Amino acid sequence: MGSDASLQLETEQDGIECLNEAVRQIEQLEGCLSRFRPNSELMQLNARAGHWTDVSPVLYDVIRAARKAALITDGLYHPLLLEAMLGIGYDRTFQDIEITNTHALKAIVADWRDIELRPATHQVRIPTGSGLDLGGIGKGWSADRIANELSVYGPCLVNLGGDIAARGAPAGYHGWPVDVGDPYSSQQLASLNLSNRSVATSGIDYRHWINADRISQHHLINPNTGLSAQTDIQTATVIHANGASAEAFAKSVLIQGAQAGLAWLEQQWDSAGMVVKTNGEVIATQNFTSFITSVA
Amino acid sequence: MANTDRARKLLIRTALATSSTIATLFGAQNLALLDGASFQQIDTQTVSDTGVSDTPQTDSTLTINTAAPSFVILRHASTDSTQLNQATNMVVVQPPLPNQIAIVPEGVQQSAQTIVVQQPVRQRTRSSR
Numbered sequence: 223m224g225s226d227a228s229l230q231l232e233t234e235q236d237g238i239e240c241l242n243e244a245v246r247q248i249e250q251l252e253g254c255l256s257r258f259r260p261n262s263e264l265m266q267l268n269a270r271a272g273h274w275t276d277v278s279p280v281l282y283d284v285i286r287a288a289r290k291a292a293l294i295t296d297g298l299y300h301p302l303l304l305e306a307m308l309g310i311g312y313d314r315t316f317q318d319i320e321i322t323n324t325h326a327l328k329a330i331v332a333d334w335r336d337i338e339l340r341p342a343t344h345q346v347r348i349p350t351g352s353g354l355d356l357g358g359i360g361k362g363w364s365a366d367r368i369a370n371e372l373s374v375y376g377p378c379l380v381n382l383g384g385d386i387a388a389r390g391a392p393a394g395y396h397g398w399p400v401d402v403g404d405p406y407s408s409q410q411l412a413s414l415n416l417s418n419r420s421v422a423t424s425g426i427d428y429r430h431w432i433n434a435d436r437i438s439q440h441h442l443i444n445p446n447t448g449l450s451a452q453t454d455i456q457t458a459t460v461i462h463a464n465g466a467s468a469e470a471f472a473k474s475v476l477i478q479g480a481q482a483g484l485a486w487l488e489q490q491w492d493s494a495g496m497v498v499k500t501n502g503e504v505i506a507t508q509n510f511t512s513f514i515t516s517v518a
Numbered sequence: 519m520a521n522t523d524r525a526r527k528l529l530i531r532t533a534l535a536t537s538s539t540i541a542t543l544f545g546a547q548n549l550a551l552l553d554g555a556s557f558q559q560i561d562t563q564t565v566s567d568t569g570v571s572d573t574p575q576t577d578s579t580l581t582i583n584t585a586a587p588s589f590v591i592l593r594h595a596s597t598d599s600t601q602l603n604q605a606t607n608m609v610v611v612q613p614p615l616p617n618q619i620a621i622v623p624e625g626v627q628q629s630a631q632t633i634v635v636q637q638p639v640r641q642r643t644r645s646s647r
Contacts, residue, residue: 225646227533230638237529238632245533358646376526384644392528392638401642410642412592425645457645484589502596508588517592 225361225383229368232392233376240375244368248382251367254280255360257304257353264354268304272350274340282344284356284363284466285337291359291470292334294490298477299470300445302332304353331445358473361385362422362465369420379416384423387465388416404518405456405498412496413516420465424472425457425498426450444477451477454499458483461494461513471495480505530639531632 229244231237254263263281277285288301332352339346348354361382369387372378377390379398388398397417401410405427414421426440444451458476462468471493475483480497487495488507496506 228530228639228641229532230528230530230635230641232526232528234525234527237527237634241529241531241632245531248533361646379638379641381641383646384642385646386641386643393526395638399638399640401640403642403644406596413640421643423643423645427645459643481589488588496592499595502593503591504593506590506592508590511590 227383228381229372229378230380230392230398231372231376231378235375237375240372244372244380247368247371248364251280251360251364254278255284255356255364257355257357264356267346267348268353271348271352274338274345274347277344277346279344282339282346284360285346285354286339287363287466288354288356288359288470289334289337289339291466294467295470295474297334297445298474299359300331300334300443301337301354301356301359302334302348302352303357303443303445304355305331305351331443331448358385358422358424358469359466362387362420362467362469364465366420366465385420385465385469386416386422387420389418391417399515402459402496403457406502409518411498411504411518412514414461414513415515416461416513419461419463419513420468421459421461422465422468422472423457423459424469424476425455426453426476427456442473442476453477454479454501455483455497456500457498459496460487461510463492467493527634528636528638529632530635 227245227248229241231240233240252262253259256262257264257268259265263278267275267277267281285301288299291299292301332349336349336352337346337354338348362385365380365382365385365387368382369378369380369389372380373389377392377398379389379400380387386400388400391397395415397415400414400416400421402412402414402423403409404411405425424442426442440450442451442453443449453476455476458472460468460472460475462471471487471490472495475487475495475497477483478486480499480503484495484497484505484507487493494507494510494513496504496510498504
């Protein structure tokens with residue numbers, strides 16, 4: 223996942239062992255879902271594009287969630303962007319990426335509807351010549367999974383690289399405190415109170431670079447162009463009942479732009495969002511304010 | 519709020535999900551001390567007849583206006599575009615931010631990799647891949 227993880231659990235049980243087990247699960251999920259590990263199950267599936275492949279229940283469920291997210295977002299969240307990601311120069315973990323001298327290559331993006339699933343046998347077939355990049359949705363899904371399992375022992379919060387799942391609330395609190403960072407400073411923009419919700423942020427603030435054409439590149443691809451999305455949003459934060467949807471919806475809002483994106487988000491079930499625009503303006507849906515405890 | 523359940527402990531653990539190396543974690547303290555923890559209650563303010571939304575706000579200097587049929591402006595666009603332009607045009611390759619963990623210096627019950635903390639450690643949602 224190329225990210226740091228943080229787990230919090232309030233429990234009367236052997237919390238240390240609970241958290242140890244959770245970390246082991248994160249490592250297993252990493253081995254399954256990472257596109258930066260050549261031997262991950264995901265990359266083995268990509269190597270067999272065009273062929274039916276047996277996959278684990280975990281990979282199957284994440285692909286199913288990704289396909290559902292693509293359907294809801296009308297393809298703005300798109301799980302088959304691996305070639306496009308490689309085309310813009312994002313071919314390694316971001317810790318290792320260098321300022322690229324390459325030109326952005328517009329990739330032909332395969333149709334996500336051509337991802338085929340066989341539920342009875344847990345088999346998947348992706349289109350020939352395409353590659354799955356589960357990206358942030360894998361983190362959102364994983365945070366939910368770990369949080370759901372930890373919540374058996376007590377209130378918990380799981381943070382996988384900024385994708386956060388909160389279950390219950392620690393004693394004396396109405397929820398878990400979560401900050402939304404200001405992309406234009408190191409300060410927090412707003413503090414949230416989350417319980418039984420997940421939150422994800424997508425943005426062009428964190429990982430971008432200038433290519434040989436002096437064009438700003440970032441990792442959020444517009445599937446309609448195959449290139450880095452041109453948007454008036456710097457970061458988009460979405461709160462949702464599940465982390466995979468929060469992640470996919472945040473990307474969708476960002477690609478659509480502030481007004482259209484938030485209007486679209488308001489039509490989605492149990493969703494709340496806030497965006498920081500490139501001009502510094504911060505706009506939120508009405509229901510997002512119910513999660514805010516303070517604003518910087 | 520009183521914490522009546524003194525057997526409960528709040529634990530935190532961090533890990534680096536890029537490899538099998540697990541980061542070492544920090545100190546400890548019993549959650550029973552949570553009594554003193556403050557919770558920032560939102561101070562709701564309603565202004566219904568001025569066109570200003572009736573959404574919660576905590577900072578008297580904060581302007582919250584309706585932006586669209588049901589949107590809320592939490593901060594207006596910057597009039598000083600210099601700073602924002604610098605931010606958007608700058609070539610940035612940032613390493614992941616470490617979690618901002620408040621290390622509790624007293625009553626440390628050091629375990630191998632997990633700590634007990636007095637109150638929840640604030641987490642930050644951010645963009646990443």
